[in-house]
Amino acid sequence: MTTVHSDQIVVEEYPAPRPSLRLSVVTETWPPEINGVSLTLSRLVQGLCARNHQVQLIRPRQTRVDQALSHSGYEEVLMRGMPIPRYPELKLGLPGKRALIQAWTLKRPDLVHIATEGPLGWSALQAARRLRLPVTSDFRTNFHAYSEHYGVGWLREPIVAYLRKFHNLTRLTMVPTQALRADLMGIGFENVQVVARGVDTQLFNPGQRSETLRASWGATPRSIVLLAVGRLAAEKNLDLVVRAFDAMRAVHADVKLVFVGDGPLRESLQQRCPQAVFGGMRRHEELAAWYASADLFLFPSVTETFGNVTVEALASGLPVLAFSTAAAADWVRHDGNGWLVDVNDDTAYLRVASELAAQPQRIAQASEQARAQVAQLDWQQIARQVEDLFLQTMPDVTP
Structure with a gap:
């Protein structure tokens, strides 16, 4: 609001309201x-x-x-x-x-x-x-x-x-x-x-973590639970998720892998990785609990325009391992709230996964910083x- 004085008349000028389109x-x-x-x-x-x-x-x-x-x-x-x-x-x-x-x-x-x-x-x-x-x-x-x-x-x-x-x-x-x-x-x-x-930061938040849900996956407090969320399809590069899981299990005795989503590759992934938990489609509060109850989010796709799951994971207090592209490039801070590797450098992706399995305290430290980066969205x-x-x-x- 501005006040305009004309002789002895005071005119209050208000900014025009925005139109309803x-x-x-x-x-x-x-x-x-x-x-x-x-x-x-x-x-x-x-x-x-x-x-x-x-x-x-x-x-x-x-x-x-x-x-x-x-x-x-x-x-x-x-x-x-x-x-x-x-x-x-x-x-x-x-x-x-x-x-x-x-x-x-x-x-x-x-x-x-x-x-x-x-x-x-x-x-x-x-x-x-x-x-x-x-x-x-x-x-x-x-x-x-x-x-x-x-x-x-x-x-x-x-x-x-x-x-x-x-x-x-x-x-x-x-x-x-x-x-x-x-x-x-x-x-x-x-x-x-x-x-x-x-991102709905009220829905996706660390308070959704459930030890009961983790136990249903066979996880203990000492387990490292890896999570992948999205369509189980060729363009998502999910073979790298399984390879990262195998690389981490070679270093740490207790690693679990959880998939959320469905798609044409589900059957082949189940055959390739029978140890993994396949949760199918999850929505709303249930999905939020699956995010918050994991320890590390694996996102290997290089075809996304954004990758909404990346910011949902971060809002849930879940650090992210991803290629430096799409949402991850903007919202993941390397060795802060997650880890970034060069696009299509599978060797680097697997190396970082192995390092994190050997030093799980780094995952816990990143979890404490994950949410702050996306709170403004x-x-x-x-x-x-x-x-x-x-x-x-x-x-x-x-x-």
């Missing part, structure tokens, strides 16, 4: 589907609604009985979809340009935000351009990197070309790390802005940052 958010994945895109996007949408924006969520119908939700400030529009090859529990949105043009003509949004680049996302982009609506986008999945793990590496360049064209047709693209921003701009992406991912703060970027893309609206 009508936002249309387009995504091909949404809870109860469990993946980093659906979970983080749902938290962002909650944060935007809490900031008094009206959100229209456009997504594929997940089941035949799926019903669109609608309540104050939030509504869903369900589109046609089909199962994704190799990911049958997920849906790929089918093209729907005509339906979107009709919906947005009847109820025009102030801005369209596209979270995924599938057929539904492309239709949304084309419909928004036809109606001259401002569009922003997220880059959330390294599809071009995944191609190497599924035997179609020759598709990498066409995928990159499509993603570059898609995102450069939007007013800005949001990415979660500075490193990813530099990588994308290096291959011709434009208007790339960094927006970190949040509150979802309301992230929603505020995204709101600022939305407003900046709308020249007729003053932030």
Whole structure:
């Protein structure tokens, strides 16, 4: 507030309130589907609604009985979809340009935000351009990197070309790390802005630790419990988790390995490592307890755009051993709250794992520092940052 004196009249000037935006958010994945895109996007949408924006969520119908939700400030529009090859529990949105043009003509949004680049996302982009609506986008999945793990590496360049064209047709693209921003701009992406991912620090915290849960894994207070969380799939580089487990057992007599998640590699991993605990899918408080009850988080993936599990582990007081990429590069401090090794240097990864098995007190010391690094990643703060970027893309609206 400022006070302006004009002759003998005192005028109080208050800053103009921020406008309530009508936002249309387009995504091909949404809870109860469990993946980093659906979970983080749902938290962002909650944060935007809490900031008094009206959100229209456009997504594929997940089941035949799926019903669109609608309540104050939030509504869903369900589109046609089909199962994704190799990911049958997920849906790929089918093209729907005509339906979107009709919906947005009847109820025009102030801005369209596209979270995924599938057929539904492309239709949304084309419909928004036809109606001259401002569009922003997220880059959330390294599809071009995944191609190497599924035997179609020759598709990498066409995928990159499509993603570059898609995102450069939007007013800005949001990415979660500075490193990813530099990588994308290096291959011709434009208007790339960094927006970190949040973490629920109330849910994920060291107080969720359970000695009863540890005992169910066969662990004692002297055990080193290793945890890996995520989809059990080729692109996650889980062979290195098993190799690290073997390397640590060669040094320390009592090491346990726990997997949380499911996927096409589960059966082969169980055959390869029958000593491991396979917990399947875990959610909410149960997942938080599994994080907090372990001792060291192993994250060997090099294909992540962020890796939400990294910050969830840190918030739970669980130090991380990872390659220096994605979220780990930004939030893990080497020999502080975890350990980083150069990307794709498997030998260094295994060497550090062995050293930690020989000096378990280093793991305990890192656990004490793990949470402090990510305490600032509150979802309301992230929603505020995204709101600022939305407003900046709308020249007729003053932030």
